[in-house]
Amino acid sequence: MNIPAERWYQAVFQRHSRRQFNKKALPENIVNDLLLIQEELNGHLPGSRIVFKNQDPDAIFSGAIGSYGKIKDAPTYAAFIGDMRDPNVQEKVGYLGECFILEATAMGLATCWVGGFFRPEIVAEQIKIESYEKVLSVTPVGFTDSSYSLTEKMMSGMVGSKKRKPLTELYVSEAEYPVWVQSALEAGRLAPSAVNRQPWRFFIENNSIKVTTDAEKGIADKSNISKRLDCGIAMAHIEIAALKNGVIGQWQYLLNPDVAIFKAK
Numbered sequence: 022m023n024i025p026a027e028r029w030y031q032a033v034f035q036r037h038s039r040r041q042f043n044k045k046a047l048p049e050n051i052v053n054d055l056l057l058i059q060e061e062l063n064g065h066l067p068g069s070r071i072v073f074k075n076q077d078p079d080a081i082f083s084g085a086i087g088s089y090g091k092i093k094d095a096p097t098y099a100a101f102i103g104d105m106r107d108p109n110v111q112e113k114v115g116y117l118g119e120c121f122i123l124e125a126t127a128m129g130l131a132t133c134w135v136g137g138f139f140r141p142e143i144v145a146e147q148i149k150i151e152s153y154e155k156v157l158s159v160t161p162v163g164f165t166d167s168s169y170s171l172t173e174k175m176m177s178g179m180v181g182s183k184k185r186k187p188l189t190e191l192y193v194s195e196a197e198y199p200v201w202v203q204s205a206l207e208a209g210r211l212a213p214s215a216v217n218r219q220p221w222r223f224f225i226e227n228n229s230i231k232v233t234t235d236a237e238k239g240i241a242d243k244s245n246i247s248k249r250l251d252c253g254i255a256m257a258h259i260e261i262a263a264l265k266n267g268v269i270g271q272w273q274y275l276l277n278p279d280v281a282i283f284k285a286k
């Protein structure tokens with residue numbers, strides 16, 4: 022995949038979940054750019070795909086149980102879809118979806134991963150979903166006012182969205198590690214996760230970073246969203262930061278509770 026490392030690395034720091042949009046329709050050139058991005062990303066990680074819809078997601082969110090995920094007035098959305106026959110479907114959807122989210126962020130658009138409080142059956146009325154596929158998450162896409170609405174503040178406060186665990190809690194390392202690793206860990210740490218649970222742990226050895234889940238707490242939790250999906254998002258951040266530091270590498274998928282290892286070439 023041709024990753025625009027500098028552009029997406031900046032977006033890692035700019036991105037925050039937004040839930041109150043300002044109803045403004047997306048101009049045609051932006052819609053076309055998003056369709057292009059969708060096209061470019063799809064096919065790179067077989068087992069996962071993105072569908073961008075120039076249609077408001079109101080029906081997808083209305084009636085979904087829970088107050089945490091209230092999304093309002095977004096003009097468009099994207100669905101992140103996985104082939105459930107693929108053993109690595111969760112991390113692939115997380116990785117691919119985050120690439121889309123970071124590009125949207127770089128374009129000045131607001132987004133929010135929504136894995137819980139949406140209605141997949143309504144998405145399936147708007148997008149053709151194969152019998153072996155599942156919509157694992159969606160994101161509203163649109164413009165927001167710069168200030169957060171009261172409800173938004175409440176919701177992000179509820180899950181402590183601004184807080185991230187200190188790196189010392191997230192990595193296990195035997196030795197000193199190079200600058201690219203340091204930068205990759207920091208970017209991984211900033212990844213979004215369901216209810217901000219930050220389920221990733223990083224092990225550093227021999228110029229590589231292994232991502233595992235916090236297995237002691239279980240593979241999923243009451244949110245019913247796989248921690249491997251969150252880890253896939255962190256994997257995208259790690260690779261983007263590595264590339265930004267001039268380090269090319271490759272991911273190798275691993276079995277539970279490990280997720281994958283990034284080996285620098």
Ligand SMILES: Cc1cc2nc3c(=O)[nH]c(=O)nc-3n(C[C@H](O)[C@H](O)[C@H](O)COP(=O)(O)O)c2cc1C
Nearest residue numbers: 037038089090134135136137138182213214215217
């Ligand atoms: C896989 C996934 C699922 C999520 N599901 C929801 C959701 O259902 N509703 C919601 O409001 N936010 C959802 N979020 C957003 C998280 O709450 C948010 O990313 C986290 O609190 C960190 O905040 P930030 O994105 O502003 O950095 C989800 C995030 C991820 C990665």
